[in-house]
Amino acid sequence: MLEVEKVDTYYGKVQALKGVSLKVEEKDIVTLLGANGAGKTTTLRTISGLIPPAKGVIRFLGERIDNKSPEKIVRRGISHVPEGRDLFPDLTVDENLAMGAYTRKNRHEVQDSIARVFNSFSILKIRRKQHAGTLSGGEQQMLAIGRALMSNPRLILLDEPSLGLAPLLVNEIFKIIREINQEGTTILLVEQNANMALQVARYGYVLETGKVALQDQTERLLEDQHVRETYLGLKREGRKSSCFSR
Amino acid sequence: MVFFTRRRIIFLAGVGALFFLSPLILNRYTIFILNLFAIYALVSIGLNLVMGYTGQISAGHAGFLAIGAYFTAIMSTKMGWMPPIAVLVSAGLFTGIIGFLLGIPILRLKGFYIAMATLAFGVVVSEIILQWSSLTHGDDGFRVPRAILLGFVFDSDKKLFYLVQPITIGMILMAINIVRTRVGRAFLAIRQSETASQTMGIHLAKYKTSAFAVSAFYTGVAGGLFAYVITHISPDSFSLGVSIDFIAMIVIGGMGSILGSIIGAVILTGIQQVLSGLPEVQLLIFGVLLILFMIFMPRGISGMILDWRGRLRKGPLVEPASDEDPSRISNRRD
Amino acid sequence: MLLQVIVSGIATGCIYSLMALGLTLIYKSTEHVNFAQGEMAMISGFLAFTFFQFLRFPVALSLILSLLCSVLLGLLMERLLIRPAITAPHFNIFIITLGASIVMQSFAGLVWSYDQFPFPTLFPNKNIILGVVRLNTVTLGIIGTTGLLMLTLFLFFKYTKIGTAMRAVSQSQNAALLMGINVKRSFALTWAISGLVSGIAALLIAPVIFLSTRMGLVVINGFAAAILGGWGSIPGAVLGGIALGVLENVAPYYFPSQIRNIIPFAVLVGVLVIKPTGIIGEERRRRV
Numbered sequence: 001m002l003e004v005e006k007v008d009t010y011y012g013k014v015q016a017l018k019g020v021s022l023k024v025e026e027k028d029i030v031t032l033l034g035a036n037g038a039g040k041t042t043t044l045r046t047i048s049g050l051i052p053p054a055k056g057v058i059r060f061l062g063e064r065i066d067n068k069s070p071e072k073i074v075r076r077g078i079s080h081v082p083e084g085r086d087l088f089p090d091l092t093v094d095e096n097l098a099m100g101a102y103t104r105k106n107r108h109e110v111q112d113s114i115a116r117v118f119n120s121f122s123i124l125k126i127r128r129k130q131h132a133g134t135l136s137g138g139e140q141q142m143l144a145i146g147r148a149l150m151s152n153p154r155l156i157l158l159d160e161p162s163l164g165l166a167p168l169l170v171n172e173i174f175k176i177i178r179e180i181n182q183e184g185t186t187i188l189l190v191e192q193n194a195n196m197a198l199q200v201a202r203y204g205y206v207l208e209t210g211k212v213a214l215q216d217q218t219e220r221l222l223e224d225q226h227v228r229e230t231y232l233g234l235k236r237e238g239r240k241s242s243c244f245s246r
Numbered sequence: 247m248v249f250f251t252r253r254r255i256i257f258l259a260g261v262g263a264l265f266f267l268s269p270l271i272l273n274r275y276t277i278f279i280l281n282l283f284a285i286y287a288l289v290s291i292g293l294n295l296v297m298g299y300t301g302q303i304s305a306g307h308a309g310f311l312a313i314g315a316y317f318t319a320i321m322s323t324k325m326g327w328m329p330p331i332a333v334l335v336s337a338g339l340f341t342g343i344i345g346f347l348l349g350i351p352i353l354r355l356k357g358f359y360i361a362m363a364t365l366a367f368g369v370v371v372s373e374i375i376l377q378w379s380s381l382t383h384g385d386d387g388f389r390v391p392r393a394i395l396l397g398f399v400f401d402s403d404k405k406l407f408y409l410v411q412p413i414t415i416g417m418i419l420m421a422i423n424i425v426r427t428r429v430g431r432a433f434l435a436i437r438q439s440e441t442a443s444q445t446m447g448i449h450l451a452k453y454k455t456s457a458f459a460v461s462a463f464y465t466g467v468a469g470g471l472f473a474y475v476i477t478h479i480s481p482d483s484f485s486l487g488v489s490i491d492f493i494a495m496i497v498i499g500g501m502g503s504i505l506g507s508i509i510g511a512v513i514l515t516g517i518q519q520v521l522s523g524l525p526e527v528q529l530l531i532f533g534v535l536l537i538l539f540m541i542f543m544p545r546g547i548s549g550m551i552l553d554w555r556g557r558l559r560k561g562p563l564v565e566p567a568s569d570e571d572p573s574r575i576s577n578r579r580d
Numbered sequence: 581m582l583l584q585v586i587v588s589g590i591a592t593g594c595i596y597s598l599m600a601l602g603l604t605l606i607y608k609s610t611e612h613v614n615f616a617q618g619e620m621a622m623i624s625g626f627l628a629f630t631f632f633q634f635l636r637f638p639v640a641l642s643l644i645l646s647l648l649c650s651v652l653l654g655l656l657m658e659r660l661l662i663r664p665a666i667t668a669p670h671f672n673i674f675i676i677t678l679g680a681s682i683v684m685q686s687f688a689g690l691v692w693s694y695d696q697f698p699f700p701t702l703f704p705n706k707n708i709i710l711g712v713v714r715l716n717t718v719t720l721g722i723i724g725t726t727g728l729l730m731l732t733l734f735l736f737f738k739y740t741k742i743g744t745a746m747r748a749v750s751q752s753q754n755a756a757l758l759m760g761i762n763v764k765r766s767f768a769l770t771w772a773i774s775g776l777v778s779g780i781a782a783l784l785i786a787p788v789i790f791l792s793t794r795m796g797l798v799v800i801n802g803f804a805a806a807i808l809g810g811w812g813s814i815p816g817a818v819l820g821g822i823a824l825g826v827l828e829n830v831a832p833y834y835f836p837s838q839i840r841n842i843i844p845f846a847v848l849v850g851v852l853v854i855k856p857t858g859i860i861g862e863e864r865r866r867r868v
Contacts, residue, residue, distance in 0.1 A: 048758060074760035086755040088748045099748050102741070103760035151760065303671065351853050358613050358674065359811075362803055363852050366845040373842050490678060497675060526694075529686035536679030540672050541665045 001026040001186055002047070002078075002155060007056030007066070009039075009046045016042040018210040019056070024155065024188050029181050031189045031197040031218070033231055034207035040190040041083050043207070044157045047188075048080035049073040060155070075103050079153035083160050083190075085144040089133030093124055093143055096132050100150030110150070117146035120176060138169040145176065155186045162193045174200050194231035198222050206231070266411070269404045278403045279519055281475050284414035285468045286515050290495045290507035291421050292464030297493070298501030299430065300457040301437030302352065303361040306368025307492045310462045312375055312484035313341045314469020316382055319390045319479060330393035330400070330409060330474070338467035345462020349455035368489045376481045387480030390473045400474065410471050417464060421504050424460070433457055434502060487529070491518075494536045500546025509547050583713050585829050591719040593825020594726035598781035599802025600809065600817035601730075602774040607812060609750035609770045611670055612662065615677040618799025619684035620657070620775055624650035625782035625791050626692050629699060639700070647779045654775020658768050681796060688793040699786035722784045729780060730818065733773070746770060804844035807851050810860030819859060 002024040009017040017039050024030045032040045045051045047058055049070035058066040065073050079100075088096050097117060101110045118125035121142040127135060132143060141161055148156055158177065162170040174196050181187050191197035198204060198218045206214035206227065214227065221227050228234040269277050293307050317337040321328065348367055352360055375382045382388060393400040393409060400406050424430050432453050435443040444450055473479050491514060499510020514532065521528045543550060599617060606614045628646030631637045637645070661676050703721030707714050737743040749756040749766040756763055782795070789795070801824060809820025828843045851858055 050754060050757060070757040071760045071762050074758060080758045082754065082758065086752050086758075088751045088755060090751055091744065091748060095744055095748075098741070098744065099756075099759045099761070102745060147759075301671075303674075355852060355856060357670065359807070359852055359856060361613075361674065362807065362848055365800070366848040366852075369845050370842065370849070373845075377838065487682075490682060493675065493678065526686045526689040529682055530690065533679045533682030533684075533686060537661060537676050537683065540668075540676045540679065541661070544668060544672055 001028075001061060002188065003057075003059040004043070004047065005057045005059075007043075007046055007053045007058065009042055009051055009053050011042075011051075016210055017046065017053075020207070020210070020212055021056075022205050022212065022215070024186060025203075026154075026186055027181070027184060028203065029177070029187045029189060029201040031191060031201035031204045032207060033191060033194050033197060033204060033227075035230075036192070037209075038207040039210040040207055041159055042210075044080060044082075044159050044188070044190055047073075048078060048157055050080075074151060077152075077154035078157065079148035079151050079155070080157040081144045081148045081159060081161065084163065085140050087132040087140055087144055087147070090131055092131055093128045093135070096143055096147050097150050100147035103151055113150050113152065117149060120179070121146055137164050138166070138172070141165060141169075141173055142176070145173075145180075149180070149185075153185060155188065156180070158187060158189045160190055160192060162191060162196060170196060194227070198232075266408075269407045274403050277407050278475070279515070281403060281406055281410045281471075282515050282519070283512050284410050285471050285475065286495065286511035287508045288414055288417055288468035288471070289465050289492055290499065290511040291418065291504060292461040292468065293492050294496045294501060294503070294507045295421070295424075295433065295464070296457050296461040298496055298503065298506070299425070299433035299437060300454055302454060302457070303357065304364040304461075304489075305361045305486070305493065306364035306366070306371070306489050307461075307465055308484040308486070308488035309368040309371035310341050310345060310465035311469040311472060311488070312371050312481070313344060313462075314338065314466030315473040315479050315484070316375060316388065316469075317341065317466070318470035318473045319388045320381065322391045322393065322473075326391060326394065329395050331395075331413075333393070334413065334467050334470040337470040338463040341466025341469065342459045342463035345466075346455055346459035348462070349458030352458070353451055353454060365486065365489070368484075369486060372481050372484050372486075375484070382481075385480065387478050388473075390477050390479060392477075393474050403475070406475055410475065413467070413471065417467065418504065418508070421464070425504060429453070429456075437502070491532060494532045496546070497544075498535055498539050498546055500548030500550075503546070503548040503552075505551075506546050506548030513547075582830070582833070584715075585833060586826055587713065587715060587723075588719055589826035589829030590822055591722040591825070592829060593805075593822035594722050595781050595785045595798065595821070596801045596805040596824050597818045597821025598726060598729070598777050598784075599798055600806035600821045601733075601814065602777040602781075603799075603802055603806050604812065604814055604817040605770055605774050605777070608814070609746060610662075610767050612673045613670070613677065614657075614774070615674060615799065616657065616681035616684060616796075617774070617778055617802060618796035619681045619688075620650065620653050621778035621782035621785075621798065622793060622795040623653060623684055623688060624775075624779035625699065625786045625795065626688055626793075628783060629697060629786075629791055630692075632700065633697075643702070643783060646783070647776060650775045650779025650782075651772045652775070654771040654773070654778075655768055657775075658771035662767075662771070663764075681799075685793055685796055692793065694793055697791040699791045701787035702783060718787065722788075725780065725784060729777070733777075742769070801844045804848045804851075806858075807856075808847055808858055810858030813858070813860040816858055816860035823859075 004020060004022045006019045006021050007017055008015060008019060020039065020043055022030070022032070032043060034040050042051065046053050049065065049068055049072070053066050056066065057064060060076055060078060063076070065076060088099065091099065094114075097114050098110070101113060104110050118128070123139055124143055124146060127139065132140065135143060145158070145161065161173050161177070165173065170193065177187060177189065178200055189197055189201060198221055201218050204216065204218045204221045205212050206221070214221070214224065216224070289307065289311060292310070293304060296302050296304050314337045317340050318333055321333045321336065348364075352363055355363060376384050379385070400409050432443065435446065436450065436453060440450060476483070495510035495514045496507055497510070498513060499508065500506025517531060518528055521531070539546060599621070602617050603614060606612055624646050627649045628642050631642035631645050632639060657680060661680055662673060665672055665676060701718055703718050706717045708717065708720070737747055745756065745761045746766050746769065748759065749761060749763050753763055756766070785798070786795070802821075805820035805824045806817045807820070808824055809816030809818065824844065824847060827847065828840055831839050831843055
């Protein structure tokens with residue numbers, strides 16, 4: 001469904017992505033792992049069109065999108081939930097969701113979508129008239145995901161949904177991610193919490209300093225020594241090196 | 247970089263000699279223009295120190311010019327025995343102190359607010375001069391007494407040439423010196439990124455206020471010279487429009503560059519004199535130039551020259567700060 | 581007596597509010613400062629005058645045409661001056677608008693000369709006596725029109741899809757892009773609305789202070805008003821404008837009359853020294 005081929009992306013003079021290639025099949029959950037600064041967020045931003053790639057090709061449903069602006073890419077069916085949520089802080093929950101549906105014309109269908117979002121995230125319904133900036137971290141994450149769903153996307157790019165959330169909420173969010181996927185939406189998930197990501201995804205890529213260092217099915221990645229040490233905090237012989245797994 | 251090679255020194259000496267002998271053959275008007283070039287070059291350098299180097303927008307520099315001019319005029323009248331150099335230096339120091347005092351509250355402001363504050367400053371100075379007519383003769387204007395040095399009266403443009411030019415050249419050399427030292431580099435660093443400068447140990451407050459002080463000093467001295475050359479000053483010559491002209495000078499000439507300041511001053515003064523009968527057309531051209539340069543050549547003429555020479559850039563003149571988000575629409579060039 | 585002065589102060593304040601509003605709209609959505617806001621108003625005023633006086637169009641048509649022109653002026657400025665420099669630092673854009681204001685001022689001076697022209701009032705000039713206060717219909721007209729305009733804009737931004745999208749853009753350009761919002765068009769629209777607001781301000785104030793090419797200096801009052809109310813805040817712009825207008829009208833009562841000229845600058849300096857964030861206070865941080 002999504003093909004990223006040998007993409008180079010620069011921030012000014014600094015090269016953030018070096019020949020990154022990845023594939024996401026339809027209905028799949030694919031995860032992108034890596035340390036801070038490895039290029040995970042940059043990859044998502046390149047896909048959604050926020051940053052134009054210097055080299056390489058990105059194809060979605062067979063058509064090239066690497067030369068398109070974000071507005072057009074959204075209309076093709078890709079929704080991006082940015083790192084840190086990036087909600088509209090002074091707009092209400094309702095308005096944020098409405099903005100998510102900006103590209104859709106049919107008002108009734110939009111209302112249906114809003115109803116469905118409130119179904120999955122009941123807490124948002126209670127807070128629908130509140131400004132997004134006043135919500136708690138977990139509620140904001142739910143709103144961000146809900147907002148992304150409003151455009152009826154075929155593919156959702158999720159950037160670090162667990163960032164700053166308490167463990168209970170993280171479980172909640174990942175449960176929702178699984179449900180969204182089961183209902184037919186493809187997901188490309190960027191996460192620092194490698195543990196959760198590898199459990200929910202089917203296939204994974206590991207980025208290190210802008211390059212794809214490793215890619216495999218997630219069961220195998222969970223067994224991989226390097227992955228275990230670097231991203232799961234597990235020493236050899238399966239003993240944990242710290243109480244918290246990253 | 248050995249600037250002063252043997253050949254260069256001889257060349258400069260030759261040029262210098264020609265320059266200083268020129269009033270003997272040039273006509274009065276041309277000499278007058280050369281004097282104006284010098285005066286505005288000093289203003290330009292002053293403004294550049296504050297805007298081009300430390301990045302603090304000043305939309306009120308005409309105020310400093312006015313302070314220097316009126317200080318000189320009043321001093322010369324009340325204490326005519328003082329030699330002109332002393333008068334000019336005190337005018338510069340007085341203006342410099344005011345600049346320093348202005349720089350202090352400005353420290354808390356950023357960007358656009360600084361522009362507004364300095365704009366207000368410029369207008370307030372103008373208004374004070376207008377209202378305090380007992381001291382400044384207000385609207386009527388002030389007749390500036392001629393500068394007298396040991397009995398020698400500077401009563402013609404030719405004679406003023408020998409007052410204005412040496413002082414200007416001396417101050418330009420001083421400025422080049424300042425800019426080359428760590429002070430100058432600190433100024434440039436502050437413009438690029440205040441946060442980064444602080445982490446390198448640059449004491450922001452000290453440098454930013456000193457920039458204002460030195461800038462005001464230069465403009466104050468220029469004001470004094472202006473008073474002597476024009477001989478009759480009035481608040482009109484120091485309006486907001488004049489402050490904007492100064493901004494145009496450094497934008498066109500090149501911000502963050504002494505050479506640019508001089509080029510800008512020469513060009514704008516030249517245009518002003520060529521079109522002296524048509525003030526609206528002057529203004530129109532300044533405005534158009536300002537826009538064109540800011541869009542297409544933000545580094546000004548000196549930036550262009552440096553590009554041609556392919557040298558290392560003298561300073562980061564108008565690059566976006568490194569922590570700006572490249573995906574924001576206003577940072578994209580689609 | 582004092583009440584009357586305050587009312588006319590409110591009317592003057594409305595004009596400043598409109599100026600401040602135009603400035604704030606542009607700043608909020610694009611973070612650019614438009615120094616040429618006043619000149620945009622001035623040119624609209626002169627165009628209206630040209631339509632009416634020289635081309636002998638009927639009044640209503642002249643007004644509508646001139647407002648259309650002010651919208652166009654806003655769009656043109658955005659397209660020709662701002663977009664080419666869109667990747668440049670805000671400082672550059674500010675200087676560009678500075679240049680634009682000079683160009684517009686001198687252009688107007690060349691075309692229409694620097695004389696002052698009487699401008700026909702939009703409202704019949706009558707006096708109404710309400711108890712102890714004598715109100716002038718022109719004053720009421722200014723306050724009423726401004727109020728109506730503000731209400732319209734409020735409804736537009738709060739309840740229409742485009743208006744909400746524009747608010748979204750001003751809160752996060754990136755997120756807006758990801759919603760499929762055409763941010764560039766949003767900017768253009770902001771400038772268009774800003775131009776319209778300036779045009780209306782011109783039509784309201786020209787009858788009172790006479791049309792002149794130096795009218796553009798009212799932008800400084802606009803800046804003072806916006807900073808007083810809280811730079812970057814729309815309610816601040818409105819509040820600051822009214823406050824400044826009232827201050828300007830009341831001060832000559834207690835101080836020598838020349839003080840009127842210096843009030844905007846005194847306010848500017850005062851606010852920047854005491855509380856730079858103005859009455860309303862700090863503009864909200866953008867990220868969530």
